[in-house]
Amino acid sequence: MSISRRKFLGQSALTAVGGMLIPSFLKGFDGRNTLLNNSSNKLVIIQFSGGNDGLNTIVPYQNDIYYQQRPNIAIKKSDVIKVTDELGFHPALKSLQGLYDNGDMSIINNVGYPNPDRSHFRSMDIWHTASNSNEYLSTGWLGRYLDKHNNNNHQALEMDDTLSLALKGIEHSGFAMSDPKRLQRTVKTPIVKALVKHHHDHDHEENVAYLYQTLANTVSSSDYLFEKAKTYSSSQSYPKNKLGKSLKQVAELIISGCDTQVYYVTLGGFDTHANQTMTQERLLKAYAESVSAFIKDLKQHNQWNDTMVMTFSEFGRRVKENGSRGTDHGTAGNLFLMSGKLKKAGFYNDAPDLTTLDKGDLIYNMDFRRVYATLLDKWLKVDDQAILNRQFKALSIV
Amino acid sequence: MTNQEKIQHLYWRAGFGLSPNDQDKHNWSVTKAVNNLFKEAQKLQPLAMPKFDSPSRAEIKSMSKQERKDLRKEVQQMTNDVNADWVRQMASTTSSPLQEKMTLFWHGHFACESKSFHLAVNQINTIRKHSLGSFKDLVLAISKDASMIFYLNNQQNKKSHPNENYARELMELFTIGRGNYTEKDIKEAARAFTGWFANRQLGTFNFRDKAHDYGKKTFMGKTGNFDGTDIVDIILEQKETAEYIATKVYRYFVNPKPNTTHITAIAKVFRDSDYDIAKMMRYVFESDWFYSQKNRGSKIKSPIEFLVGISKTLGLSFGNTQSLLFPQRTLGQTIFRPPNVAGWPGGKAWIDNATLMLRLNFAGIIFQRSELLINAKEMPEMAKRGKLKKLAIDANLQPLLQTVKKIKEADLSNTLCQQLLQVDFESKDSFIEQFAKTANTRQKKIQAFLLGIMSLPEYQVC
Numbered sequence: 030m031s032i033s034r035r036k037f038l039g040q041s042a043l044t045a046v047g048g049m050l051i052p053s054f055l056k057g058f059d060g061r062n063t064l065l066n067n068s069s070n071k072l073v074i075i076q077f078s079g080g081n082d083g084l085n086t087i088v089p090y091q092n093d094i095y096y097q098q099r100p101n102i103a104i105k106k107s108d109v110i111k112v113t114d115e116l117g118f119h120p121a122l123k124s125l126q127g128l129y130d131n132g133d134m135s136i137i138n139n140v141g142y143p144n145p146d147r148s149h150f151r152s153m154d155i156w157h158t159a160s161n162s163n164e165y166l167s168t169g170w171l172g173r174y175l176d177k178h179n180n181n182n183h184q185a186l187e188m189d190d191t192l193s194l195a196l197k198g199i200e201h202s203g204f205a206m207s208d209p210k211r212l213q214r215t216v217k218t219p220i221v222k223a224l225v226k227h228h229h230d231h232d233h234e235e236n237v238a239y240l241y242q243t244l245a246n247t248v249s250s251s252d253y254l255f256e257k258a259k260t261y262s263s264s265q266s267y268p269k270n271k272l273g274k275s276l277k278q279v280a281e282l283i284i285s286g287c288d289t290q291v292y293y294v295t296l297g298g299f300d301t302h303a304n305q306t307m308t309q310e311r312l313l314k315a316y317a318e319s320v321s322a323f324i325k326d327l328k329q330h331n332q333w334n335d336t337m338v339m340t341f342s343e344f345g346r347r348v349k350e351n352g353s354r355g356t357d358h359g360t361a362g363n364l365f366l367m368s369g370k371l372k373k374a375g376f377y378n379d380a381p382d383l384t385t386l387d388k389g390d391l392i393y394n395m396d397f398r399r400v401y402a403t404l405l406d407k408w409l410k411v412d413d414q415a416i417l418n419r420q421f422k423a424l425s426i427v
Numbered sequence: 428m429t430n431q432e433k434i435q436h437l438y439w440r441a442g443f444g445l446s447p448n449d450q451d452k453h454n455w456s457v458t459k460a461v462n463n464l465f466k467e468a469q470k471l472q473p474l475a476m477p478k479f480d481s482p483s484r485a486e487i488k489s490m491s492k493q494e495r496k497d498l499r500k501e502v503q504q505m506t507n508d509v510n511a512d513w514v515r516q517m518a519s520t521t522s523s524p525l526q527e528k529m530t531l532f533w534h535g536h537f538a539c540e541s542k543s544f545h546l547a548v549n550q551i552n553t554i555r556k557h558s559l560g561s562f563k564d565l566v567l568a569i570s571k572d573a574s575m576i577f578y579l580n581n582q583q584n585k586k587s588h589p590n591e592n593y594a595r596e597l598m599e600l601f602t603i604g605r606g607n608y609t610e611k612d613i614k615e616a617a618r619a620f621t622g623w624f625a626n627r628q629l630g631t632f633n634f635r636d637k638a639h640d641y642g643k644k645t646f647m648g649k650t651g652n653f654d655g656t657d658i659v660d661i662i663l664e665q666k667e668t669a670e671y672i673a674t675k676v677y678r679y680f681v682n683p684k685p686n687t688t689h690i691t692a693i694a695k696v697f698r699d700s701d702y703d704i705a706k707m708m709r710y711v712f713e714s715d716w717f718y719s720q721k722n723r724g725s726k727i728k729s730p731i732e733f734l735v736g737i738s739k740t741l742g743l744s745f746g747n748t749q750s751l752l753f754p755q756r757t758l759g760q761t762i763f764r765p766p767n768v769a770g771w772p773g774g775k776a777w778i779d780n781a782t783l784m785l786r787l788n789f790a791g792i793i794f795q796r797s798e799l800l801i802n803a804k805e806m807p808e809m810a811k812r813g814k815l816k817k818l819a820i821d822a823n824l825q826p827l828l829q830t831v832k833k834i835k836e837a838d839l840s841n842t843l844c845q846q847l848l849q850v851d852f853e854s855k856d857s858f859i860e861q862f863a864k865t866a867n868t869r870q871k872k873i874q875a876f877l878l879g880i881m882s883l884p885e886y887q888v889c
Contacts, residue, residue: 078805150540150766150767151767154766154767163592163595165600165767165768165769167766167769167772167776182780189802189804190757190781190801190802190803191757191759191781191782191801191802191803191804192779192780192781192782193804194766197776197779199775199776200775202779202780203779204779204780205779205780205781206780207802215784215788216784218791219862220787220791220858220862220879220882221787223858223861223862224787224858224882224883224884226858227857227858233884234724234850236724236725236726236727236775236888237724237850237884237885237887237888239775239778240727240778240783240884240887240888241884243778243779243780243783244783244784244787244884246780247780247783247784250780295804297805298805303492353492
């Protein structure tokens with residue numbers, strides 16, 4: 030019986046096992062909950078790299094301390110998009126106002142973790158691994174999710190050429206792809222074809238088998254994503270920047286019924302030590318316009334109720350501006366959750382307290398891992414404690 | 428293992444594989460090869476400190492914004508150059524493979540990110556100096572190393588406000604490992620290291636008498652007016668320290684899967700020799716079990732092992748610093764930039780769909796000068812993405828061609844497989860030979876074989 034190449038690739042993880050030493054990482058295919066997850070919900074994560082200035086994103090426009098501490102870079106009261114008596118949006122977030130009014134956006138203030146680290150790398154590490162600040166983990170929180178609940182090799186997809194720590198597990202990791210066409214070009218080479226065939230026909234020792242298996246999975250995921258990306262082409266107009274392009278790609282995959290569950294997108298450049306105003310405005314505008322196009326697209330295709338967008342940054346910035354019309358690395362920041370199915374929209378907790386600071390920095394009162402726990406438990410419907418290695422109280426947002 | 432397999436195995440673990448110039452070593456006995464490795468390592472080859480007139484604080488203060496920006500750029504460039512210098516040195520035929528490998532090993536062990544290139548160079552040369560010496564000297568030197576003092580906040584460790592960061596990592600990651608000390612031990616050790624500061628400008632150790640806590644401390648059951656040196660002594664008295672290091676050595680140099688019997692034996696040699704690293708390593712490389720079949724090819728090459736290995740084999744020269752940095756960044760191991768103080772996790776963690784494809788395509792990128800189809804992640808300090816269109820890499824195949832000069836054409840592909848791979852691969856009549864069919868000269872055929880072999884997943888293990 031001849032098996033078509035596509036079929037073989039699609040099933041290679043299962044069929045290729047038969048004749049060879051079964052490496053430990055494959056054994057789980059039998060026992061684990063591999064066919065269906067408990068939830069068909071989609072999670073989209075948008076990472077602001079560099080440390081977004083939360084105070085100029087969600088502006089405490091009634092707060093005198095805010096204006097005293099930031100004589101040059103504070104957002105003028107008249108420019109703020111006022112959404113509560115105290116807080117308002119940066120004007121560049123204008124396209125998100127409708128979303129907020131519609132109850133599709135929840136804003137969590139003062140998000141951070143105990144003993145904050147002000148290094149980008151370390152703090153991002155902590156967010157990616159969901160560790161304590163004095164603890165070093167080599168797997169990401171989504172990677173551990175995949176280790177426990179893996180359905181396919183592109184179940185978590187990072188829209189980039191390389192994979193972030195957040196998506197690295199021990200036996201399963203996320204999949205990195207910035208462009209399905211380009212990915213397809215790298216796997217449609219004679220040598221890769223020959224290698225996949227060679228893998229099918231031979232037995233290998235553990236490490237080598239693992240590499241061949243990863244290759245076979247890469248090829249089959251690339252084929253799958255390439256096909257799915259062709260299925261639906263969005264007519265929605267997205268901003269022409271990189272984030273807009275990535276979110277368009279994500280929308281197309283979601284709408285075409287792609288079986289990816291978690292999408293990971295990064296927007297960088299938030300490290301605004303000097304001349305913050307222009308940079309942050311450009312970035313927030315790109316973000317707000319891309320996200321609102323994305324949500325329109327999903328709404329039109331009845332996918333918005335099944336999608337959750339989380340936006341975060343590794344830290345906020347210092348309350349007081351520095352001498353270069355910028356801000357230095359700080360601690361707590363704000364985090365956004367967006368979905369058509371939020372239980373509690375609007376502001377989840379109080380505005381930052383600018384009177385009580387820790388060496389000039391905001392004091393967190395919401396551990397980011399409570400948000401992760403909520404998303405794992407309520408949205409992806411899995412045991413959050415098994416993934417986060419600790420118990421965190423869920424929020425009543427989702 | 429055959430003798431050639433043993434020698435190749437040894438050179439992959441104690442170095443970065445053999446270069447074509449080393450082919451005569453295939454016939455050496457293990458004893459001779461080990462002696463040679465240690466002999467070559469005796470001559471210290473420190474990393475050169477780049478010439479740079481570091482402006483004083485006052486000078487920086489008087490600088491314009493643009494001048495400061497340029498200065499930052501220059502320093503960043505220096506940092507990149509220093510990285511490239513070291514990788515070039517690892518790949519050089521005139522370097523000591525063992526000295527380079529040990530330095531890389533300890534760099535991953537005492538993982539540290541340096542604030543500036545001169546601190547990085549100082550630290551790596553300190554590690555290099557002690558890499559095969561006394562572990563006690565090494566730990567003490569690291570405890571007094573400026574870069575480490577800044578990285579783990581010992582600069583903030585004062586009698587009035589002790590900072591426990593260094594004391595904790597010293598025990599948890601550098602010496603004895605978790606579960607062998609108490610929180611109280613950390614507090615007491617931190618007190619002993621108070622005042623162990625560094626001079627940022629000079630990059631030197633700077634003990635500050637006034638910040639040091641001279642009081643009594645109780646640490647691991649002993650009481651006295653301990654300072655950092657005493658703490659290191661007491662930690663090294665514990666047999667768990669030797670076991671912790673032996674485990675790490677075994678997993679790095681022998682097999683990622685620990686073997687308790689062999690680890691216990693290594694630890695005993697280490698402890699009995701008063702922590703002589705050279706004695707421990709010699710014991711490992713001279714043990715029969717080191718050459719057991721199950722250890723051969725049991726490691727997934729780290730990005731540096733991969734890069735330096737391929738560079739040695741193909742006689743690569745790198746036209747610019749970016750061509751050395753970009754592969755490190757995209758493959759997930761940038762030296763001087765470990766992910767955190769725990770170092771690079773290694774093993775299967777090196778591999779995901781993106782890094783695997785880049786590894787498999789790497790020989791193609793070199794041979795065919797093809798465009799890079801990937802971008803690196805941006806660094807937080809830089810708004811620009813890590814874009815690079817092409818790698819400026821040239822190969823010099825002459826030495827390699829020499830080694831197979833006398834090989835019959837029919838045996839070429841298998842001979843090359845034996846030289847380049849640490850696991851068996853039957854290339855006769857395989858797709859490797861298929862792909863070389865259209866090559867019309869011997870050299871082109873060899874090149875096609877090389878490209879095929881280096882594209883194999885088998886090439887990724889050592």
